[in-house]
Amino acid sequence: xxxxxxxxxxxxxxxxxxxxxxxxxxxxxxxxxxxxxxxxxxxxxxxxxxxxxxxxxxxxxxxxxxxxxxxxxxxxxxxxxxxxxxxxxxxxxxxxxxxxxxxxxxxxxxxxxxx
Amino acid sequence: xxxxxxxxxxxxxxxxxxxxxxxxxxxxxxxxxxxxxxxxxxxxxxxxxxxxxxxxxxxxxxxxxxxxxxxxxxxxxxxxxxxxxxxxxxxxxxxxxxxxxxxxxxxxxxxxxxx
Numbered sequence: 074x075x076x077x078x079x080x081x082x083x084x085x086x087x088x089x090x091x092x093x094x095x096x097x098x099x100x101x102x103x104x105x106x107x108x109x110x111x112x113x114x115x116x117x118x119x120x121x122x123x124x125x126x127x128x129x130x131x132x133x134x135x136x137x138x139x140x141x142x143x144x145x146x147x148x149x150x151x152x153x154x155x156x157x158x159x160x161x162x163x164x165x166x167x168x169x170x171x172x173x174x175x176x177x178x179x180x181x182x183x184x185x186x187x188x
Numbered sequence: 189x190x191x192x193x194x195x196x197x198x199x200x201x202x203x204x205x206x207x208x209x210x211x212x213x214x215x216x217x218x219x220x221x222x223x224x225x226x227x228x229x230x231x232x233x234x235x236x237x238x239x240x241x242x243x244x245x246x247x248x249x250x251x252x253x254x255x256x257x258x259x260x261x262x263x264x265x266x267x268x269x270x271x272x273x274x275x276x277x278x279x280x281x282x283x284x285x286x287x288x289x290x291x292x293x294x295x296x297x298x299x300x301x302x303x
Contacts, residue, residue: 079246131194174289
């Protein structure tokens with residue numbers, strides 16, 4: 074994660090873009106943790122970045138939030154990120170899926186959303 | 189999770205609906221684990237259910253996938269689930285956010301998605 078305290082990302086009102094990255098890891102650590110940290114830090118500086126949430130048990134889920142799909146797409150093409158993606162495919166991940174989604178509505182404990 | 193081996197959910201081609209539930213827990217265990225299991229099992233029987241992915245470290249992320257938004261909405265209104273939601277708000281979660289999203293595109297390691 075970033076330097077912020079981990080918690081629910083403070084995203085603005087919808088709509089915005091969510092990139093859901095789900096993965097299973099290989100046993101090969103080989104630089105994974107520092108690279109992951111570097112990617113969190115680098116993503117946070119990217120235009121249109123809104124926040125990230127991440128957790129790993131049997132599977133890992135990282136959801137990054139973006140102002141729009143273009144911002145998410147631009148992050149995908151950042152040179153350092155391309156290197157990390159390649160290494161992820163080759164070494165760190167036994168399986169993964171990336172899902173690009175538009176968040177239409179959201180609510181928390183303080184909102185009485187009944188649908 | 190369900191009885192299936194945990195892994196990346198085998199969702200069909202987009203579009204479909206993703207409900208991203210992010211939470212932080214209170215220290216109060218008090219029936220949480222069995223209730224969570226019960227909800228995974230019950231959700232899997234719900235019409236339009238496509239799969240679920242879940243992990244918890246500092247924060248918990250559960251993404252459930254649905255054929256459409258109506259299926260997701262129907263699951264939200266199932267009686268047992270309403271009880272669990274209430275108990276979540278009152279006892280188990282210190283914070284949470286539910287984000288309802290439409291997945292437009294997705295890709296895995298075997299697809300050369302370059303944008």
